[in-house]
Amino acid sequence: MTALILGLILFLGVHSTRIIAEDWRxxxxxxxxxxAWKLGYTAISLLGFALIIWGFGQARQDALVLWATPRGMNHLAALLxxxxxxxxxxxxxxHxxxxxxxxxxxxxxxxxxxxxxxxxxxTLPELLLFGGFLIWSVLCFRSARQRDRLNPPAAITPRIGATLLTVLIGAALWALFAFWAHALLIGVRPLG
Incomplete structure (x- = not known):
């Protein structure tokens, strides 16, 4: 569990500099x-990511179950x-x-x-991993929106073709991951 926690600290920590220390960054x-900044950022991110993968794999082997998962949650998760x-x-x-x-x-x-x-x-490792990313993404989104209010990004003209392409690629990636890659990479078949 130590490797997972250290990996989360490194990975999410380096990705949080804009949230907590924009001026220092x-x-x-x-x-x-x-x-040099990008090289250091990338090195710390990769080390953190590697520790997350290894630590999560280790922690899952003897994980503490925290609650009973309600029936059907895997199907809701697949839709999400x-x-x-x-x-x-x-x-x-x-666009x-x-x-x-x-x-x-x-x-x-x-x-x-x-x-x-x-x-x-x-389980506890899953709560740490996914809960950590959820908290980070909420804080990071809030910080990004605050920066946008101070310095609005350039407006883009959306195109329906680009949107359709976005949905098609996303759906194809979902199918690839749900029916094949998740089991190969994670060892879990999300849809049975």
Whole structure:
């Protein structure tokens, strides 16, 4: 469990600098340079991510069950994951309506991903992992919206074709993950 917690601290910590220390972050980037900042940020993120994966795998082997998962939560989680993956794709497809309307679809996608997994899972490692990401994404979204109010982003003109492409790619990723990749990578078949 220690590796999981340390990984979460490193990964979410480095991803929280804009939330808790924007001025320090800007000063460090200016002092050491953009490339050096990105290199350090990436190295800490990758180390944290590796520790999360390894630590979560270890912690799941003898996990403390915290509550009884209500029946049907895996199906609700699967539906929420479809929304999560569409939102994730919306962050990268230019000129789609979701990004134009929501502003930060990736953060919303992380929120939905974390909530979906909290609904369907019931152990301490899962609470730490998904609860940690849910709290981080809520705080990060709030911080991003505050920055947007101070410095509004350029308006984009959404296109229906880009939105349809976003939904199609998100749905394809969902199907790929739900029916094949989740079992391969995580060892759990979310839909049986």
């Amino acid at each position: 800007s000063a460090r980037r200016a002092a050491i340079g953009e490339n 994951m479809l929304l999560s993956l569409v939102l994730l794709v919306a962050a990268y497809v230019p 789609n309506h979701l990004k134009a309307r929501l502003g930060h679809p990736m953060l919303l996608g992380v929120k939905v991903w974390a909530l979906a997994h909290l609904l369907a899972n019931n």
